[in-house]
Amino acid sequence: MKHAQPSKTMTLGADLRALRKARGLKLADLSETLGRSVGWLSQVERDLSEPSITDLRHMAKALNVSVSSLFRQAASAAEEQGFIVRAASRRPIGSHEAGLTEELLSPDLTDDFEVVHSTFEPSSEIADPVTRPTQEVGYVVSGRLDLWIAGQTFTLNAGDSFRIRGEPFRWMNPYPKPAVVIWVIAPPVY
Structure with a gap:
């Protein structure tokens, strides 16, 4: 075809x-x-x-x-x-610091957004808030993740989703299993 x-x-x-x-x-x-x-x-x-x-x-x-x-x-x-x-052809992105592995799901970075597959390892966290001039939406595929957005802390479970619009945020996975999140970011930042 x-x-x-x-x-x-x-x-x-x-x-x-x-x-x-x-x-x-x-x-x-x-x-x-x-x-x-x-x-x-x-x-x-x-x-x-x-x-x-x-x-x-x-x-x-x-x-x-x-x-x-x-x-x-x-x-x-x-x-x-x-x-x-293809799953075997995903590009690794990000710094892999703090127990986070990210892969680009988008074919490239030429769209108005990017889609990222993020795996947060058990007992991992980013301590310092991140602020980006973006709109971001995430969907928790599996596991649990604590997300701090503009001073509020939320515990997200599989099936939950979230939105960040330029607010400072940070995350942590204090749980015994990895958390997998599909993250959509506009405009692309990686």
Whole structure:
């Protein structure tokens, strides 16, 4: 069965452009931070030039993402690119700090949102509140998770969902089993 090709293909350049725009940065802003020319960065975003590992490290730091989130996972079949993400091909994202493992469920970061599969290990937590200029919705697939949003603490069970609209939040899983949450974030932050 033939499918129409997606309008935006899954490329490093497209992801970098989406991340830069989600942070309100112009090409000139990011190129200055990186110590590179606007032309070079434009070529990277259009997949006409390939950044070095060092460049990727600097970009990840400037965009506040993990370097691993910029690497491609196993390639998908041509007809699936931009449409399907196989379980074995998910890109790891985030820092994996504090007992949290995150994988990108979205084919890329070029949409107005991203979908993330998050696994919170038992006895894990993030102590310092996080505040992002985003709207986020989550659905607890399994386990339990305590979520602190703007000074209120909520215990979420499998089947529960939540929304965060730019408020400071933090999480903890003081329970003996992992909590798995599907997290939708707009605009993309990873």
